[in-house]
Amino acid sequence: xxxxxxxxxxxxxxxxxxxxxxxxAPPFRKVLAxxxxxxxxxxxxxxxxxxxxxxxVLVVAALRLTRAARPTAHETALPAxxxxxxxxxxxxxALLQTxxxxxxxxxxxxxxxxxxxxxxxxxxxGVQR
Amino acid sequence: MTPADIESExxxxxxxxxxxxxxxxxxxxxxxxxxxxxxxxxxxxxxARFAGRSTFKTFLFGVIRRTAAEERRRGTxxxxxxxxRRETEAPKEGVAPAERLALRAALGRLPRRQREVxxxxxxxxxxxxxxxxxxxxxxxxxxxxxxxxxxxxxxxxGGGACA
Numbered sequence: 001x002x003x004x005x006x007x008x009x010x011x012x013x014x015x016x017x018x019x020x021x022x023x024x025a026p027p028f029r030k031v032l033a034x035x036x037x038x039x040x041x042x043x044x045x046x047x048x049x050x051x052x053x054x055x056x057v058l059v060v061a062a063l064r065l066t067r068a069a070r071p072t073a074h075e076t077a078l079p080a081x082x083x084x085x086x087x088x089x090x091x092x093x094a095l096l097q098t099x100x101x102x103x104x105x106x107x108x109x110x111x112x113x114x115x116x117x118x119x120x121x122x123x124x125x126g127v128q129r
Numbered sequence: 130m131t132p133a134d135i136e137s138e139x140x141x142x143x144x145x146x147x148x149x150x151x152x153x154x155x156x157x158x159x160x161x162x163x164x165x166x167x168x169x170x171x172x173x174x175x176x177a178r179f180a181g182r183s184t185f186k187t188f189l190f191g192v193i194r195r196t197a198a199e200e201r202r203r204g205t206x207x208x209x210x211x212x213x214r215r216e217t218e219a220p221k222e223g224v225a226p227a228e229r230l231a232l233r234a235a236l237g238r239l240p241r242r243q244r245e246v247x248x249x250x251x252x253x254x255x256x257x258x259x260x261x262x263x264x265x266x267x268x269x270x271x272x273x274x275x276x277x278x279x280x281x282x283x284x285x286x287g288g289g290a291c292a
Contacts (some may be wrong), residue, residue: 014251021148
């Protein structure tokens, strides 16, 4: 079949399909006067774009507030981690328990020599340098 | 054009407009009637104005195509918002000759633009330039869609290559 014949054949098929569609067309006046065939909820929502916009804004705001109030994963994980770190003891801790090791657990308070104590202001007394 | 002239033109082109609306709405009849009514109202109340730069038919078909596209977008949005999972497939054709069914099936496998250009040229008797105006694309682009669509359609219909 040549290109021209093929084109003519396609045109014939389209022509028949169009005639079938046109013959099934509802009357012009009926189309002009018809009520929209949509379902009520859809029309109701579409007729109120402002209401729809406000609802969307409220939902977004509520979601944001809920997210802000909820502790993040990092926050909920931190105390447990901190507790674990605080209670951790090295296996070699026992080696530090030597006679006189209590000296390391408190700071020594050294008395100032008498001549310095005489000239030092009261606030300086007992302050370790 | 006076409002009465516009209305009589719309009435004259109504059958062809309905066929085009059916094509733009995936052959869903009720949707096509909605689109057609919305298009007529847009033209009659002046929201879509005929400036006389093209034929009235080209203008009307352009309005129908844009209105169908708006409805399609709105329908998609509403389905997403309302989580509506209803099928929107094209309804099955009733009793129709096998040839017509084959044509519909083959057209359904073409990209939208190619299908629209072929429908406008072969079915509505428009030139490629008028089809380009209706679809708001350049003439060159419409010509490419026409050529590719025609070849693909011929192959799908089993007529061999049309090149």
